[in-house]
Amino acid sequence: MNTTSIQIPYRQHGGLSNAGRHIGKAVRARKDLAVLIVQVQEVERLCAAMGHEQAGEILDDLYMGLRTIARDDDAVERISDRKFAVLLSGLRNRGHVTLAANKIGRLAAEAVEDSPRKIKLGTTIGIALYPQNGKDPAELMRLAEIASLDGSRRHDPVCFFEEQAATQLFSDWGLELRLEDALQSGDLEVYFQAKTCLKTNRIVGAEALMRWHEPEIGQISPDVFIALAESTGRIIDLTQFAIQSACRKLADWQKTSAGLSVAVNVTPSIIQSREIIDVVQSATSIWGVSPESLTLEVTENALMEDREASHDVLTALRDLGARISIDDFGTGYSSLAYLKEIPADELKIDRSFVMGMHSDSGDRKIVEHTIGIAKSFGLSVVAEGIENQLLLDELRRLECDFGQGYFISRPVPADDFEKLFVGQTTDPDASG
Numbered sequence: 357m358n359t360t361s362i363q364i365p366y367r368q369h370g371g372l373s374n375a376g377r378h379i380g381k382a383v384r385a386r387k388d389l390a391v392l393i394v395q396v397q398e399v400e401r402l403c404a405a406m407g408h409e410q411a412g413e414i415l416d417d418l419y420m421g422l423r424t425i426a427r428d429d430d431a432v433e434r435i436s437d438r439k440f441a442v443l444l445s446g447l448r449n450r451g452h453v454t455l456a457a458n459k460i461g462r463l464a465a466e467a468v469e470d471s472p473r474k475i476k477l478g479t480t481i482g483i484a485l486y487p488q489n490g491k492d493p494a495e496l497m498r499l500a501e502i503a504s505l506d507g508s509r510r511h512d513p514v515c516f517f518e519e520q521a522a523t524q525l526f527s528d529w530g531l532e533l534r535l536e537d538a539l540q541s542g543d544l545e546v547y548f549q550a551k552t553c554l555k556t557n558r559i560v561g562a563e564a565l566m567r568w569h570e571p572e573i574g575q576i577s578p579d580v581f582i583a584l585a586e587s588t589g590r591i592i593d594l595t596q597f598a599i600q601s602a603c604r605k606l607a608d609w610q611k612t613s614a615g616l617s618v619a620v621n622v623t624p625s626i627i628q629s630r631e632i633i634d635v636v637q638s639a640t641s642i643w644g645v646s647p648e649s650l651t652l653e654v655t656e657n658a659l660m661e662d663r664e665a666s667h668d669v670l671t672a673l674r675d676l677g678a679r680i681s682i683d684d685f686g687t688g689y690s691s692l693a694y695l696k697e698i699p700a701d702e703l704k705i706d707r708s709f710v711m712g713m714h715s716d717s718g719d720r721k722i723v724e725h726t727i728g729i730a731k732s733f734g735l736s737v738v739a740e741g742i743e744n745q746l747l748l749d750e751l752r753r754l755e756c757d758f759g760q761g762y763f764i765s766r767p768v769p770a771d772d773f774e775k776l777f778v779g780q781t782t783d784p785d786a787s788g
Contacts, residue, residue, distance in 0.1 A: 379493035389486040392442040393500040397478040509587035546601040548773040550765040559777040561617035564602040603643040619651035624658035628665040647677030707741025
């Protein structure tokens with residue numbers, strides 16, 4: 357499900373050819389030079405909020421603003437509808453270049469301050485230096501582009517070219533092609549980790565966790581391929597695969613265990629996109645499972661990145677019937693005032709607090725208070741990281757609703773998970 361880049365009208369200027377001439381002039385004069393590629397982010401959101409014409413005018417104004425703050429020996433060129441080349445000469449060190457880049461970032465942020473809509477215009481700035489990184493004008497532009505791509509991948513607004521990072525970036529491009537193949541070939545697999553009702557000691561659901569065994573490379577960590585999918589725009593495809601796979605298995609399992617549910621993790625960018633609503637609606641409809649038996653887990657920090665967008669999407673998902681779980685609760689910075697506004701059904705206590713309960717009184721208090729907070733807001737609560745009987749018993753005493761952890765079950769393939777709950781009669785009061 358790939359998206360195409362929105363093209364917006366803009367005043368055409370000298371672009372790449374002029375930028376190359378300016379770099380060549382500085383190189384011939386043997387002046388220190390910083391080449392900045394300024395990539396404007398969230399242009400699609402800007403166009404959706406204001407229309408293409410007004411968005412184009414804002415970016416034109418940004419171009420003129422960049423020219424206004426440029427010094428006599430600097431140069432600014434527009435090289436695409438959302439990308440600028442800024443050439444800074446005579447800066448003494450990387451710290452001064454960073455200060456200049458931050459000033460450009462602030463200028464972009466101010467470009468829509470007077471708008472009636474609350475829109476943040478962000479930038480990713482890739483930087484290559486002469487003579488440290490190269491001496492050829494075309495090569496310096498290329499290296500600055502690589503730095504910009506690296507910055508976008510790492511969500512770093514200011515990124516200097518680094519050889520090691522460039523090597524990793526090219527390596528990721530190869531892995532990206534393998535990931536595309538894996539989505540089609542079946543190399544990706546969804547494992548399931550049991551979720552147990554602590555009151556009845558019965559399995560009431562599972563968390564779906566993706567695994568990738570690449571034929572040539574071997575097992576690839578979810579942290580690696582999920583971050584790769586996020587940075588390359590394939591995260592919606594990966595999420596769709598996970599939800600479709602989970603719903604397909606759930607449809608089979610509910611034939612014998614009607615109360616069983618499944619949870620799928622969603623990343624910050626997904627929870628801010630309304631595309632996930634169609635994905636959930638399609639998957640539950642295709643496989644004939646009730647949306648109420650699907651839980652979407654989103655981290656506490658993800659909710660804080662764009663409160664308005666995530667709130668709207670979560671509300672729409674709950675309107676469909678899907679349940680919302682706040683994952684890794686306690687590790688973020690949300691206030692209780694905001695918590696009462698979040699459209700959620702469940703809190704998941706981060707495993708680090710659960711595993712430290714018996715060795716750290718602070719961790720135990722966090723767990724105890726989180727359970728109390730959840731119940732005061734009418735939310736169910738899940739404890740992750742249950743590694744032994746002592747933790748399980750303590751969580752029961754604290755009246756925690758549900759639990760996950762290696763002591764209960766590790767993530768296992770679908771067939772092995774089925775063996776864990778087969779023959780169970782699910783307690784209707786344990787479904788939460």
